[in-house]
Amino acid sequence: MMKLDKSAVCEVAFMSTSYKSVNAYLRFLRDRMGLHICIKDFCGFIPINKELDEALRPFLAHTNPFCMYIKSDQDHYRDCLSMIRLMYNKCGRTPGTYFGMCHAGLGEYVVPIRSDGTLLGSINAGFFQFDEGRSMVRIRRTCARHTPLDGEEALRLYRSCIRTPEGVAGADILPGLELLADFLGQTYRMLRPTHNTPSQSRRYHNSSEDTILTHAIEYIRLNASGHITMADLSRFCHCSESYLSRIFKRRTGININVYVNKVRIELAKNHLLLSSENIAEIAAGVGFNDPNYFSRVFTNIIGISPTEFRRRFQGQLPSNPEAEPQEPVLPQPRREFVGHRIPPP
Amino acid sequence: MMKLDKSAVCEVAFMSTSYKSVNAYLRFLRDRMGLHICIKDFCGFIPINKELDEALRPFLAHTNPFCMYIKSDQDHYRDCLSMIRLMYNKCGRTPGTYFGMCHAGLGEYVVPIRSDGTLLGSINAGFFQFDEGRSMVRIRRTCARHTPLDGEEALRLYRSCIRTPEGVAGADILPGLELLADFLGQTYRMLRPTHNTPSQSRRYHNSSEDTILTHAIEYIRLNASGHITMADLSRFCHCSESYLSRIFKRRTGININVYVNKVRIELAKNHLLLSSENIAEIAAGVGFNDPNYFSRVFTNIIGISPTEFRRRFQGQLPSNPEAEPQEPVLPQPRREFVGHRIPPP
Numbered sequence: 001m002m003k004l005d006k007s008a009v010c011e012v013a014f015m016s017t018s019y020k021s022v023n024a025y026l027r028f029l030r031d032r033m034g035l036h037i038c039i040k041d042f043c044g045f046i047p048i049n050k051e052l053d054e055a056l057r058p059f060l061a062h063t064n065p066f067c068m069y070i071k072s073d074q075d076h077y078r079d080c081l082s083m084i085r086l087m088y089n090k091c092g093r094t095p096g097t098y099f100g101m102c103h104a105g106l107g108e109y110v111v112p113i114r115s116d117g118t119l120l121g122s123i124n125a126g127f128f129q130f131d132e133g134r135s136m137v138r139i140r141r142t143c144a145r146h147t148p149l150d151g152e153e154a155l156r157l158y159r160s161c162i163r164t165p166e167g168v169a170g171a172d173i174l175p176g177l178e179l180l181a182d183f184l185g186q187t188y189r190m191l192r193p194t195h196n197t198p199s200q201s202r203r204y205h206n207s208s209e210d211t212i213l214t215h216a217i218e219y220i221r222l223n224a225s226g227h228i229t230m231a232d233l234s235r236f237c238h239c240s241e242s243y244l245s246r247i248f249k250r251r252t253g254i255n256i257n258v259y260v261n262k263v264r265i266e267l268a269k270n271h272l273l274l275s276s277e278n279i280a281e282i283a284a285g286v287g288f289n290d291p292n293y294f295s296r297v298f299t300n301i302i303g304i305s306p307t308e309f310r311r312r313f314q315g316q317l318p319s320n321p322e323a324e325p326q327e328p329v330l331p332q333p334r335r336e337f338v339g340h341r342i343p344p345p
Numbered sequence: 346m347m348k349l350d351k352s353a354v355c356e357v358a359f360m361s362t363s364y365k366s367v368n369a370y371l372r373f374l375r376d377r378m379g380l381h382i383c384i385k386d387f388c389g390f391i392p393i394n395k396e397l398d399e400a401l402r403p404f405l406a407h408t409n410p411f412c413m414y415i416k417s418d419q420d421h422y423r424d425c426l427s428m429i430r431l432m433y434n435k436c437g438r439t440p441g442t443y444f445g446m447c448h449a450g451l452g453e454y455v456v457p458i459r460s461d462g463t464l465l466g467s468i469n470a471g472f473f474q475f476d477e478g479r480s481m482v483r484i485r486r487t488c489a490r491h492t493p494l495d496g497e498e499a500l501r502l503y504r505s506c507i508r509t510p511e512g513v514a515g516a517d518i519l520p521g522l523e524l525l526a527d528f529l530g531q532t533y534r535m536l537r538p539t540h541n542t543p544s545q546s547r548r549y550h551n552s553s554e555d556t557i558l559t560h561a562i563e564y565i566r567l568n569a570s571g572h573i574t575m576a577d578l579s580r581f582c583h584c585s586e587s588y589l590s591r592i593f594k595r596r597t598g599i600n601i602n603v604y605v606n607k608v609r610i611e612l613a614k615n616h617l618l619l620s621s622e623n624i625a626e627i628a629a630g631v632g633f634n635d636p637n638y639f640s641r642v643f644t645n646i647i648g649i650s651p652t653e654f655r656r657r658f659q660g661q662l663p664s665n666p667e668a669e670p671q672e673p674v675l676p677q678p679r680r681e682f683v684g685h686r687i688p689p690p
């Protein structure tokens with residue numbers, strides 16, 4: 001049974017409707033099947049549509065502790081990015097899905113996304129430990145190469161977070177991934193006539209943008225309840241503050257500080273519904289020093305005050321996410337809860 | 346691990362490429378997840394494209410022994426068809442997926458297929474026994490209603506073939522089904538401008554056609570190795586021989602006797618590769634009385650004689666369907682084997 005996951009609530013609340021099933025399917029693969037999903041965009045096809053971009057955004061880079069540790073070193077971060085070109089070449093040579101291993105020893109299925117024969121990107125699903133010995137060699141070699149990374153720490157992180165999802169084989173996930181790849185290919189075919197197709201020269205540029213964007217979003221998710229500075233955030237993303245601000249605004253349509261506030265307000269909504277903490281405690285718990293400022297931001301984003309929100313909706317959150325949801329009637333048309341319309345049989 | 350299923354081989358061999366992932370995903374749900382899948386077409390959107398029709402054709406009606414027993418009575422066959430209108434109405438009233446039960450006591454998830462708000466059809470996934478008592482009441486009531494059906498036989502068939510797939514919950518299948526429904530909706534949006542959209546008056550006409558077509562295909566599959574007459578086939582489909590011939594030709598592009606031969610030749614290919622029987626035995630085993638006629642038909646369809654086919658490809662069939670397939674180089678461009686390109690990790 002799926003647990004109510006705070007990060008999932010954030011994503012759902014931010015989602016438009018057009019590609020909701022795409023986003024929901026990716027979350028299902030991640031949360032229920034235990035997969036690490038990463039969408040690679042070889043030609044910049046994702047940002048041509050805002051809603052598609054929104055649906056795929058949480059899945060544009062690996063953000064597990066092992067990968068983040070490897071990528072904390074700038075040279076290895078660049079190596080990770082350069083994997084995209086290798087993958088592009090291999091997808092070009094391989095007619096269909098293949099199984100591959102990255103420079104840091106992670107094994108994943110790579111499902112190409114094509115449209116009318118043109119290679120657009122790939123859906124990568126990991127991690128499967130099919131040759132642990134080879135993975136160990138790669139991790140040690142990667143860390144040994146004149147870097148501040150500690151091989152033993154990398155191995156510890158690998159062992160604790162990289163594992164074949166229990167009871168899941170390729171045959172359980174590939175038909176769905178190939179269906180999704182065809183859906184994305186068809187989506188591009190539909191969008192292309194009415195959107196600017198990215199030029200060849202932007203081919204890998206977008207992929208690096210995707211990685212920065214995903215890292216920024218992940219950093220904000222992990223640190224939303226604490227203190228977030230642009231300096232720390234841009235260091236985490238291996239780019240300048242101004243470049244980060246620019247691509248974040250262009251891709252999400254909002255400034256980083258607005259986005260941080262939105263994430264914090266989503267967290268606050270959960271606290272309001274699930275805890276008995278008072279408003280000041282909740283404000284502090286989601287990174288606001290000033291409870292009055294918190295209330296203003298909350299009212300601005302949600303349309304009603306935190307107190308009013310709690311009064312109206314507390315007790316309405318379904319404890320079983322598969323149970324008939326009681327949709328809150330909010331002033332703004334947005335979906336609030338993760339859950340199915342269907343009672344389990 | 347999936348078993349090599351003869352009927353699956355037939356379907357793959359007949360498939361064009363455009364909607365291969367749709368067909369593969371439906372077969373995955375049926376063969377690996379143990380679901381009974383049925384696609385309902387409320388407005389005739391499936392036949393507007395030959396390849397889409399081909400991909401969905403095996404899934405247009407329930408053909409399990411229980412349903413076939415109930416539908417063997419013409420009144421109940423009509424009741425099954427009339428369920429489509431009820432389902433259409435319910436899909437119109439319900440914003441998303443729901444769980445429903447048919448007049449004969451079968452419970453299934455119903456996932457609406459929409460395009461720009463228009464309801465096109467639904468994907469039904471069963472069977473889940475969420476209220477066996479209620480199912481029993483419905484089965485007994487259905488069989489008691491002035492028909493030649495035997496309630497005890499119906500119950501026996503229900504108990505032997507209708508069951509909740511082991512370990513599968515709604516949460517395991519709904520994200521994929523909703524993705525597929527969106528994919529089909531988008532497919533219709535793409536095809537509509539270049540295809541004749543069916544008129545409102547044909548709304549349920551097509552659904553009845555779908556059911557007849559699926560029943561005919563199922564009957565041929567079940568009886569391919571025996572004797573098939575048009576009289577038996579049309580009686581099984583509750584329609585006249587001429588009507589059956591007409592819609593079969595229109596939807597599949599070939600005459601029924603040609604289709605029967607194609608199915609028999611697919612079966613023969615398996616026998617040639619997997620058994621040591623001689624050509625005359627194989628011909629008899631797949632419904633041909635005359636081995637010379639069998640050889641002529643085989644050569645005509647496959648491009649080489651049965652003996653030559655066995656010589657070239659015997660021993661090449663992968664014993665593990667997930668293993669790297671060794672594609673046979675056939676004179677005609679068609680895929681022969683069920684299998685993934687990927688070695689299991």
